[in-house]
Amino acid sequence: MTIIDTHCHLDNIQYQDDLDEVIQEALRSGVKAFLIPGADPKDLPRAVSICEKYPEVFFAVGVHPYDCDNFDIEILKKYVEHPKCIAVGECGLDYFRLPENEEEKKQNIQLQKDIFIAQINFAKEVKKPLIVHIREASNDSKIILIDNNAKEVGGVLHCFNASEHLLELSEHNFYFGIGGVVTFKNAKKLIDIVPKIPLEKLIIETDGPYLTPHPYRGSRNEPKYTNEIAQKISEILSKDKIEVEELTTKNAKKLFKEFNTII
Numbered sequence: 001m002t003i004i005d006t007h008c009h010l011d012n013i014q015y016q017d018d019l020d021e022v023i024q025e026a027l028r029s030g031v032k033a034f035l036i037p038g039a040d041p042k043d044l045p046r047a048v049s050i051c052e053k054y055p056e057v058f059f060a061v062g063v064h065p066y067d068c069d070n071f072d073i074e075i076l077k078k079y080v081e082h083p084k085c086i087a088v089g090e091c092g093l094d095y096f097r098l099p100e101n102e103e104e105k106k107q108n109i110q111l112q113k114d115i116f117i118a119q120i121n122f123a124k125e126v127k128k129p130l131i132v133h134i135r136e137a138s139n140d141s142k143i144i145l146i147d148n149n150a151k152e153v154g155g156v157l158h159c160f161n162a163s164e165h166l167l168e169l170s171e172h173n174f175y176f177g178i179g180g181v182v183t184f185k186n187a188k189k190l191i192d193i194v195p196k197i198p199l200e201k202l203i204i205e206t207d208g209p210y211l212t213p214h215p216y217r218g219s220r221n222e223p224k225y226t227n228e229i230a231q232k233i234s235e236i237l238s239k240d241k242i243e244v245e246e247l248t249t250k251n252a253k254k255l256f257k258e259f260n261t262i263i
């Protein structure tokens, strides 16, 4: 068994007490590598220390749209030099939690866009793929990615939101990260769209500690649950689970080249 969890916040406080156990259990369940996305830059020292302890764990530098106020390109420049930093993100647009006030809303959207574009340009500068977070902002995100030639480095649309509209980005060097949501009872839209994703663009992620797959919903998500995701994708595509594991691992290694050094 070989699975890569391409998106798991192992630096999150929810893993603080038993991280070693979480990683060892995941390794035993077939997970061979992990990628910690950047979210709030203040968590970067912890991500680095985890990566320095575990050869299987890598990290990315980036600022989540919810953490835009903490964006500082100098911090990203400092951490991107680390040998285990393999991507830029997660960055993107999230219109789910915008301010009510019209003026503030406009300002927030503009800030998110500016910081997203800055990170796309940074990724091109350092030649690393992007981890893109999109929530209720498919149209604007697509326009920004295309207009700023993100194709040059490519990346992953993490926690792919099942927007038909975004499938076109597969032609722009983008992969689609499928997570626990695909196992939810109300995931009809995502289940319908998974077969439309080009097979060579499909990758697996947990987004732990969030979005725990069925039947573990309600408890903390962990990288070992990539198995539930692979299982569900195999049912949707009428393939063996092992085939899905091999395929998604191959894809993840193509996007994030440093995984080739350990798998």
Ligand SMILES: [Zn+2]
Residues within 6 Å of the ligand: 090, 133, 134, 158, 159
């Ligand atoms: Zn995200």
Ligand SMILES: [Zn+2]
Residues within 6 Å of the ligand: 007, 009, 037, 090, 207
């Ligand atoms: Zn995330």
